[in-house]
Amino acid sequence: MHRTKVKIVEEALDANNTIARANREDFDRHGVRVVNFMSAPGAGKTTLLERVAGDLPGVRVGVLEGDVQGSMDADRLASLHVPVTQLNTDPGFGGECHLDANMVRSAMHELPLDEIDLLVIENVGNLVCPAEFRVGEDVRVMVASVTEGEDKPLKYPLMFRTCDLVLINKLDLLPHLDVEVDRLLHNLDAVHPDVERLLVSARTGEGVDEWRTWLTELVASRSGAAV
């Protein structure tokens, strides 16, 4: 018996990325735009979706709801009469902290891809793990609420760095907080200069029209999609 060194040099997440590409091809074939929607727990993802999902002019929305346990979020969204598919991440020992490409693949046959133009994949609330795993999305949108503090972009750079849009939520709470939005935006620019951002309040509706417009334009920008 002797020992041999074998050179490999292979991205360990290649398998995930390959499945993510297959998912993306399936979505493209059906002309569906896909948003990977991420944030810390309680930042307001579901509420911001509730605000727009049933009310996007000319855009049929579907939601894939990732949760460690339960269907509370899916139940909330189903009342808006948009198709919601539930994906629980509990594989047997406590529930995964993120969605990966294979989990989304496993739900593919349940998604009404012929009946929607936009699929929002609501990821598990977490600022670390979801950033590592592509699931087949076109864009990544994250919610950062002002109650989380000004320093979060510096603490979770991978998440903030890989997003295409950052929704700064809960603006209505600013009078009650020692948080300055300018400092938050300054930290965001340090990590991801010039990334698109919208200042919103899911509660009062401030900025929600702009969020709706952003999603509508995302769908309109589909290239070569079947009409």
Added chain:
Amino acid sequence: MHELSLSGAIVNTVVKHAGDRRVTVVSLRVGRLRQVVPDTLEFYFGFVAQGTVCEGARLEQELIDARLRCDRCAHEWAIEMPAFWCPACGTSDVSVAGGDEFEVESIEVEEAACTAPR
């Protein structure tokens, strides 16, 4: 705790290359931008490796510093804090030149000295 999923990805990658040979060492290159906690990864790796050819293998992790390169002036520098703009010319057109790796670099396997007749 994504180290659990990452450990699974490492084991799958290694098993693909090792076949039925027992693995004694797995060498990884891990960029500092990847938010991987080395001790946690090692703990989960030992756990996930059980029952595979990786069981008992030592996990070696080479940590790669985060480096950026300016797309305008070609200046290249290492960063300690996340600040993605060029200190030389001030632009934010910068690319990651190193630090986002997460790859299996090599493995060490046990080979039988000669193949026993079947």
